[in-house]
Each structure stands twice: as C-alpha cells, then as structure tokens.
Amino acid sequence: MNEKVAIQGIKGCFHHKVALEYFGENVDIVECLSFDALVDEVVKGNATIAVMAIENSIAGSIIPNYALIDSNNLHVIGEYFLNISHNLMVLPGQTIEDITEVHSHPMALLQCKEFFKKYPHIRLIEAADTAEAAKIISEKQLKGAGAIASSTAAELYELEVLNSDIQTIKDNSTRFVIVKTQNSVLPKDQINKASLKFELDHKRGSLATVLNVMSDCRLNLTKIQSLPVIETPWKYAFFVNVTFDAYADFDKAVKLLTIMADKFKILGEYKNARK
Amino acid sequence: MNEKVAIQGIKGCFHHKVALEYFGENVDIVECLSFDALVDEVVKGNATIAVMAIENSIAGSIIPNYALIDSNNLHVIGEYFLNISHNLMVLPGQTIEDITEVHSHPMALLQCKEFFKKYPHIRLIEAADTAEAAKIISEKQLKGAGAIASSTAAELYELEVLNSDIQTIKDNSTRFVIVKTQNSVLPKDQINKASLKFELDHKRGSLATVLNVMSDCRLNLTKIQSLPVIETPWKYAFFVNVTFDAYADFDKAVKLLTIMADKFKILGEYKNARK
Known part of the structure; x- marks a missing residue:
C-alpha cells in the first residue's frame, strides 16, 4: 500500500516536491491548505505521514510548526533539505510589462x-x-497576473516562466521534517540526529550547564532556539537539534538531561540528511 | 522638536500604541506599510527613530527584523512589552451572522x-x-466584512467591537525594540540589558564555551536563537539577549567575546523593560 502523504499546499508546491523526492513517485498526496489542517489529517489517520517545512536559511524557524509537533505529540522520523528556486510565471504570451500583480505565498x-524593486508597477x-497562485492564473486564464512558484507548478499548470531563480539569496535551503504519530522504526546504528525540547528556569548558567553535558557526551548542536513559556514568567523552553x-x-545525554531539565522530550530521532 | 517615529502599520495599529506609550502623545508618526519601508525611513532620516516588533510569546522571533537591524547597522536603544488584545470589529449594526469574511494581519x-472555529462560514x-483592515471597512462602508484590530482602531475608524480579547492565548505579550541610526546615550549605570550577535564554527562545545563565559561574567540569557550563516556551511550566527x-x-564579557567569537557585535545596550 502506498504511503498517504499530507503536504502543505497543492500539487506542484515545494512540499509536493519533497514528498516525491523523499518517498518516490508512488505516493498518494493529501493536499492541505494550512499546517493545522496537515496535522489534523495525520492525527485523524487520513494520512499516514506528513511533510512539514520547519526552517529556512533566510527566515529561520517556523516556530508555530514546532509547537504543532510538540502539542500533538507527533514524532519526527526524518528530515529533507530542498534548495528552493522561485520562478515568475504567467499565461503564455504575456510579458513582464503586461503584469500588474504577482501572487504567491x-x-x-x-x-x-x-527582484521586484526593478518593477515598481507590479503589486x-x-x-x-x-502552486495555488499558479493554478488560479491558469484556470481563470488571468491576464496581467503572475505567480511565483516552482518549475513543477509551471509545467503542471501550463504557464510560461518569464524569469527563473528570482530569489535574492540563491542558496535558499529549506529544511523539511517527516512526521508521524508513531515513533521511528530505524535501527539505532542509523540514527545520528535528534530534535529535543526542554524547559529551564531563568537562572544564570542553567543553559550553559545543559550545553556542557551535551558537549561532554559528544553531541554537536545544529540549532538552538529559546521561547518564553507562556503564562510562566522566567521559564524558557528550548528547541535544540543535535x-x-x-x-x-546520545542515550547517555538523554539520561542526564531527563534529570537536569524540566519536561525533557525527544521530538524525534532520525538520520542526518546533511553530508 | 517632536520625535519623528516610524511605525509599521497605520494609526491605530499596535506599533502606534507602543509609540504613544513609549514617547508620549507629542510624537509625529511616520506610517510605513512594511518593515523594510520602516528601516528605509530611519536610514534616510525621514524618521528620527522607529518602533519595531521583534518577538512574540506565541510565534517567537521575527527573524527578518533581526537581519534588518544587523544589515543596516541600526542600534537598539530601548525595548517595550505590549500585551496585545485582539478585537473583532464591524460596521455598526452588523452581527456575526452577517459577516462572511474577516481581514487582518x-x-x-x-x-x-x-475563536473562528465556531464560525465556519467566515473566511x-x-x-x-x-488597523488598515479596520480603516478600509470604515471608508468603504463594507457590509459583511470584519477586521481584527486594536480597540484604538475601533474608536479611530468608528467600528463596533463584536467580541473583544479573541486571541487564543490571553497573555499575548509582544516585545518591541526602539531603533536609531546612532547608538544609545544612556548613562552606563542605567544599562542592564543588551542584544548581541556573533558567529561560531560548528565545533563541539563552541557555544557552551561562550555561554560559560557569559555565566562567569554574571550575565543572564533571556533569549538565544541560532541561524545558519547563508553561503557558509557549518557556520552559525547567534542572536542573544542578556x-x-x-x-x-557586561563590559568584561564583551572584551572576552570579541576575542572568542567571530564578528561579535553589540546590536544595542539599553534598559530592561521587564521588572
């Protein structure tokens, strides 16, 4: 049976691309128009697994998605990095001078x-x-409108790419996580990365102490993010990737951190997708 | 001469509220429709100072704003916390059943x-x-449409508040920073908080070492956030508040960190607005 993969967006979007590259072509796609809807589909069992953008080299973490994973007790069972290339697409025959508005996420x-600073006439x-922005232009045959989307979306919705790779920073890598309601089934010797969450009191040196333990246990930090714990002043939650x-x-560090930090939780243990 | 304060949004928005509470009623407001525009106004000297939302107890940091402060060499000279209360407002006489769409940031x-899960008929x-969403409803006398905005916006644009305090998490505190092109003029004995940025190689324990120094120098961390340095694999930038x-x-820690970390930079030193 094929995996039923929930994605944020419709076919042709970047989540779709990740789903195809991670799981192969034989997947059933469940299109969701928000991250909340995506989590709902997995929790209710309408999808067996979901692909979820989690951080971006430009904008940083998508914090609400960390909160969604945490509060729904989902497990991160894998990760995938996608270099995102944005393209300006229009109905065939239209030029950039014809375009007065551009739609996208x-x-x-x-x-x-x-890119658009050169074209002040475009809203x-x-x-x-x-992908939905591209689809609408195609379906309604909207002249004067453009979309920013993937090259896959241009093909799928038969639009013409006027300019490709128009994002300011060319090396635009986005990290996606693969989430399920059940934990990973990977053999332990294939696991070399984990996402952790814990809370600490606002006491001088409390985070340094925890990081010392991680360093002593030979864990490398690839991400750290603090968030105040709502309704508990001076309490901080930390999301950490190691x-x-x-x-x-890792196992030794987990045993120590369970004692040292409050509400210590493994959000997922999986294989590092970076070389 | 009054301060010319750039805000993100138009009069009646939350940035406006912060400007009035921080500077008093006698300020000239420069309305900006994006954070980029706001930074431009300050850099060009059209505004003497700006108010900028920087983090939220729910959604976390607004990372692009850290990048804007950093890349434009702005100085954080103060901070302000505002409890944000959202209200659903409509043209007088309209009821929630009349409303088919709600506009807001x-x-x-x-x-x-x-809140809106109870009203699935509302898009x-x-x-x-x-505030702009509120203003448009008022100016165009739009029936069937509502806005989520501050109570100030409701008064200013003569709309009726149907429901107040409709945000899910009632204690919805947002931190704003006050930024200028010149550094702080506060006497040193009034400074007890700072925003720092530095870079570290992805080497085991490098962050722990830095945090140990901060802790030894009696600095307390109130926020930490890592970001991969774009186009430099395995290099991480950290934004830290202490x-x-x-x-x-603080001065001693700065001297040590200047030696220990790459591209160490004080984004601002100011007075802690939290008791």
Missing part, C-alpha cells in the same frame, strides 16, 4: 522582494500557497 | 484562529496591517 514574496499579493556519531553517546 | 489571524483573509546588574560585568 508570503515567504516566497519576501524572498523575491529585491505583490499574498496567496495561501505558491547530531552525534554513536547512539550510546 | 497574518499574525493576528493566526492568534485568533481558535479569514490576510491584510497588510490590522541582562546584568553591573555594566562592568
């Missing part, structure tokens, strides 16, 4: 802002999804 | 999502600004 608009308008060579090292 | 829509539509009792302690 707010993140895509943000990443391509510089940038927020849409729910990159990589390691030996699972035994 | 994406962050406000996110924070009030739970949530993203707008550039909370509080301290004695400026001399």
